[in-house]
Amino acid sequence: MIPPASPRISNTRSRGQVETNRGATALLLDSIKTAIRTEPFQDVYNVIHGKELGSPLSVSRGKFAIVKRCVEKSTGTEYAAKFLRKRRKGQDCRVKVLHEIAVLELTNPSHRIINLHQVYETPTEMVLVLEYAAGGEIFNQCVAEGDEAFTQEEVKRLMGQILEGVAFLHRNNIVHLDLKVTCCAAGGEIFNQCVAEGDEAFTQEEVKRLMGQILEGVAFLHRNNIVHLDLKLQNILLTSGCPLGDIKIVDFGLSRRLCQNQELREIIGTPEYVAPEILSFEPISTATDMWSIGVLAYMMLTRTSPFLGEDKQETFLNISQINIDYTEEELQDLPASAIHFIRSLLIKEPKSRATAEECLRHHWLQEQVQEKREEDLTSEICQRAHTKPASPSSSSSLSSCCSSSSEEGPLVEELIVVAAYTLGQCRPTMPDPETLSLDVKAISKRFRFEEPFSSLQKIIF
Numbered sequence: 259m260i261p262p263a264s265p266r267i268s269n270t271r272s273r274g275q276v277e278t279n280r281g282a283t284a285l286l287l288d289s290i291k292t293a294i295r296t297e298p299f300q301d302v303y304n305v306i307h308g309k310e311l312g313s314p315l316s317v318s319r320g321k322f323a324i325v326k327r328c329v330e331k332s333t334g335t336e337y338a339a340k341f342l343r344k345r346r347k348g349q350d351c352r353v354k355v356l357h358e359i360a361v362l363e364l365t366n367p368s369h370r371i372i373n374l375h376q377v378y379e380t381p382t383e384m385v386l387v388l389e390y391a392a393g394g395e396i397f398n399q400c401v402a403e404g405d406e407a408f409t410q411e412e413v414k415r416l417m418g419q420i421l422e423g424v425a426f427l428h429r430n431n432i433v434h435l436d437l438k439v440t441c442c443a444a445g446g447e448i449f450n451q452c453v454a455e456g457d458e459a460f461t462q463e464e465v466k467r468l469m470g471q472i473l474e475g476v477a478f479l480h481r482n483n484i485v486h487l488d489l490k491l492q493n494i495l496l497t498s499g500c501p502l503g504d505i506k507i508v509d510f511g512l513s514r515r516l517c518q519n520q521e522l523r524e525i526i527g528t529p530e531y532v533a534p535e536i537l538s539f540e541p542i543s544t545a546t547d548m549w550s551i552g553v554l555a556y557m558m559l560t561r562t563s564p565f566l567g568e569d570k571q572e573t574f575l576n577i578s579q580i581n582i583d584y585t586e587e588e589l590q591d592l593p594a595s596a597i598h599f600i601r602s603l604l605i606k607e608p609k610s611r612a613t614a615e616e617c618l619r620h621h622w623l624q625e626q627v628q629e630k631r632e633e634d635l636t637s638e639i640c641q642r643a644h645t646k647p648a649s650p651s652s653s654s655s656l657s658s659c660c661s662s663s664s665e666e667g668p669l670v671e672e673l674i675v676v677a678a679y680t681l682g683q684c685r686p687t688m689p690d691p692e693t694l695s696l697d698v699k700a701i702s703k704r705f706r707f708e709e710p711f712s713s714l715q716k717i718i719f
């Protein structure tokens with residue numbers, strides 16, 4: 259995946275050092291209607307203390323914003339409070355927060371975009387009180403077990419208990435001979451946590467439904483000349499996790515307004531998702547978001563990151579050279595229409611990329627109804643024959659939120675590999691080391707999501 263260094267990239271570097279940031283003119287500030295309250299936030303809301311909202315796998319949290327769950331005292335309604343620092347790196351950034359508020363006001367009519375409830379201000383912070391998306395980030399479904407994986411302390415405690423049991427067997431001259439995660443925990447505790455990844459992965463039907471909703475939100479933004487510029491798994495939330503809810507797009511901190519007759523060039527985004535024109539400091543357009551939609555679709559379908567390299571430099575090279583291999587193993591099980599959808603977005607030339615509206619009409623998303631009918635028919639036939647439905651998507655759909663530990667087949671392989679990764683103690687029972695290393699690589703690849711970068715200096719190679 260490492261292409262040779264290209265002159266295009268060195269051009270980017272030299273051009274990038276000349277700070278030509280016209281972003282300020284693209285901020286939306288004119289018409290903030292929301293009252294900015296100054297009474298103490300805690301008088302009106304109970305902040306739920308403990309872990310802040312957001313994926314524990316992301317390293318980017320806690321810099322300028324913290325998001326916490328809170329409850330409005332008068333109504334008992336839950337909200338997400340985003341606490342944003344006004345001063346960042348010695349600069350007054352209040353205006354950036356006002357921009358975020360203005361965008362949220364503008365997007366209020368779209369039910370695919372998170373709703374702004376109230377705004378508070380203290381001498382140091384601004385607090386955006388947002389509709390609470392209880393299902394968390396779709397990131398969690400795509401990279402999975404972060405939250406659910408054991409801490410080292412938990413591994414030690416559980417391993418101690420396992421050893422107590424095994425020692426008891428051995429004292430009684432019994433060898434188990436088939437110790438694996440499914441056998442270790444009473445009540446399936448270990449099993450459930452280790453396979454969380456498998457169970458929580460989206461089915462293709464779910465990806466299609468959620469992608470349709472993401473596109474509705476993005477189309478709304480684009481119709482209003484707003485580009486999000488940080489579309490990523492962590493910024494697509496779900497109203498509920500089980501049953502799988504609807505999507506809400508969040509985080510308009512990097513969003514910009516596109517002005518007619520004025521070019522917007524900036525170096526912003528999150529490395530794995532940025533479009534080639536960002537790296538080459540060429541004009542930003544709605545097509546810049548569409549590139550990120552292509553990356554999102556790839557990730558949601560395969561749970562791997564298409565351009566991720568060993569470091570940022572390699573990631574940027576992969577992007578600028580569109581270094582993507584459509585013969586990759588993880589793409590082989592996808593329908594041709596899904597690949598076509600991704601291909602219509604991961605195109606270097608922004609003008610050639612499909613728009614949000616075109617994507618909404620793409621045959622991959624349209625197929626849904628027909629496929630669903632076929633699935634229903636299959637399961638009806640299976641039911642009539644008193645057998646388990648054979649359709650892979652219908653069975654995985656069932657497993658997506660409520661599966662038990664009784665499943666068999668390919669899941670076991672996944673389980674063993676995940677266990678080997680998580681616990682570092684288990685040994686896989688299947689003999690093929692080549693398959694194993696491939697899978698482990700795929701999993702570790704999924705963990706490496708990087709922080710956003712907001713200034714030019716950070717991408718200088």
Ligand SMILES: Nc1ncnc2c1ncn2[C@@H]1O[C@H](COP(=O)(O)OP(=O)(O)OP(=O)(O)O)[C@@H](O)[C@H]1O
Pocket residue numbers: 311312313316318319322323324325338340372388389390391392394395488492493495508509510511710
């Ligand atoms: N309305 C919400 N409901 C539930 N969780 C939320 C909500 N808003 C934000 N979060 C959680 O907090 C995280 C951080 O929020 P947001 O992206 O708006 O802040 P940020 O500081 O700009 O983050 P980043 O630096 O990752 O871009 C989100 O990825 C999400 O997990």
